[in-house]
Amino acid sequence: MNALTQTGKHSAAGQYLGYSLQPVRLCFHLLNAPDGASVSLEHLDDVAVHLPTSELILEQSKSALKQNPLSDWAGELWKTLANWLSFIAAGEVDPLTTKFRLYVTPVKIGAFAQSLSAAITDEAIQALLKALGKSYGKLKSAPGCDADVKAFLAADAAQRSVLIKNLEIISTDVDPVDAIRAIFKPTVSPLVLDLVCERAIGAAKEGADRLIRAGKPAIIDAAAFQAEQRAFVQKNNLPGLLSSFTKAPSDETVQQLMEDRPAFVRQLELIEAGDEACLRAVSDYLRTLSDVSVWGERGLIFEKNLTDWDDDLVGRHEHIAAEVKDVHAGNEAASQGRIVYRRCALLQPPLDGRVVPGHFVHGSYNSLSHDLRLGWHPQFKTLMGVKP
Numbered sequence: 001m002n003a004l005t006q007t008g009k010h011s012a013a014g015q016y017l018g019y020s021l022q023p024v025r026l027c028f029h030l031l032n033a034p035d036g037a038s039v040s041l042e043h044l045d046d047v048a049v050h051l052p053t054s055e056l057i058l059e060q061s062k063s064a065l066k067q068n069p070l071s072d073w074a075g076e077l078w079k080t081l082a083n084w085l086s087f088i089a090a091g092e093v094d095p096l097t098t099k100f101r102l103y104v105t106p107v108k109i110g111a112f113a114q115s116l117s118a119a120i121t122d123e124a125i126q127a128l129l130k131a132l133g134k135s136y137g138k139l140k141s142a143p144g145c146d147a148d149v150k151a152f153l154a155a156d157a158a159q160r161s162v163l164i165k166n167l168e169i170i171s172t173d174v175d176p177v178d179a180i181r182a183i184f185k186p187t188v189s190p191l192v193l194d195l196v197c198e199r200a201i202g203a204a205k206e207g208a209d210r211l212i213r214a215g216k217p218a219i220i221d222a223a224a225f226q227a228e229q230r231a232f233v234q235k236n237n238l239p240g241l242l243s244s245f246t247k248a249p250s251d252e253t254v255q256q257l258m259e260d261r262p263a264f265v266r267q268l269e270l271i272e273a274g275d276e277a278c279l280r281a282v283s284d285y286l287r288t289l290s291d292v293s294v295w296g297e298r299g300l301i302f303e304k305n306l307t308d309w310d311d312d313l314v315g316r317h318e319h320i321a322a323e324v325k326d327v328h329a330g331n332e333a334a335s336q337g338r339i340v341y342r343r344c345a346l347l348q349p350p351l352d353g354r355v356v357p358g359h360f361v362h363g364s365y366n367s368l369s370h371d372l373r374l375g376w377h378p379q380f381k382t383l384m385g386v387k388p
Helices: 021-032 075-089 111-118 122-137 146-154 157-165 177-184 193-213 222-236 251-260 263-270 275-297 303-327 333-345 358-370
Strands: 038-041 047-050 056-063 098-105 167-170 219-221
Touching: 021 038, 021 047, 021 056, 021 177, 021 193, 021 222, 056 075, 075 098, 075 146, 075 157, 111 122, 111 167, 122 146, 122 157, 157 167, 177 193, 193 219, 193 222, 219 222, 251 263, 251 275, 263 275, 263 333, 263 358, 275 358, 303 333, 303 358, 333 358
Parallel strands: 056 098, 098 167
Antiparallel strands: 038 047, 038 219, 047 056
8 A cells, every 4th residue: 555654653742733722722621611611712812611600711822832921021921911901991801700811832931920820819919010010120121012011010900900810821731732632541542542632623623613614703512512522432442443533535636636547547447437436436545545644653553454454455356356257257348347346345354353444445445456456457457558
């Protein structure tokens, strides 16, 4: 099969299984929210948890791979505080029923940020403001965040105080996906844990994107999302099953490859399989290659598994082709080829003792056809120019 496989877990700092930080946090909150809650993306804030008690959690999420958003004069820190104060002043949120959360990953620290997050009494807030004013006054030049610092210092004292009391700064995760892994880990096999997390994050992002495209606020019901993920895990978390975690390719991608007429499509043309059969073959071929790549990358299959699998499929094809030649000798060559192709497509042999998705056998046969290890037309070698 012409797809490389690798062993070992997927790991790439800052990529969060291929997604940006906001969808990861959206997924975490959807999995963690209580009954009756919903979670929004880029509606009230980066992410917001809408609790059934009418309380809110507004979260700003910052990826800190190249800078520290929690350093004393970090622009992102002060911009976040200024934005929240403007929400309160405009009456957009009730600070008495709203939690304000700044989430930063990987782990970063900052003296003022730590003091800010810890200040929950009037005395602590006054001490914090005094220390801030003293430090600000010692600066030799205005920081880049100067306008936001001044807005913070000049804000309504009561509004600023309630913001600080309801503020939480979290920077404890080296990888934000770890919080999602921890949710699934007790019930999901380690072999598919990252795949399940990736699928959940993708489902959260897709749900939000779908609502945004429809012109609606991206607010997702947490209970419905949790039920969907439970059903997915129950269906796919089986030791005897190799589950597909890849989506079918787009119609545009399928059509483009079909128009390029790769070898396996030309083989189907030799037996006059028709456009519908070719389109399905292209889709299953692409999805199968993606499955092989993902399974190999996660260490679910190895090169020897695929070699044995390909050899087994070739052997089954030889038996079917020989039988069709005997039983349907009076049929035209193209007709014989279509019978062989359809019978091979109906096979469902296991891969290394595990059940494979329905498209995988069909896609694998088309991959072997593309490599000219087998063909459907009785004279495919001659017609495809295979050298003896």
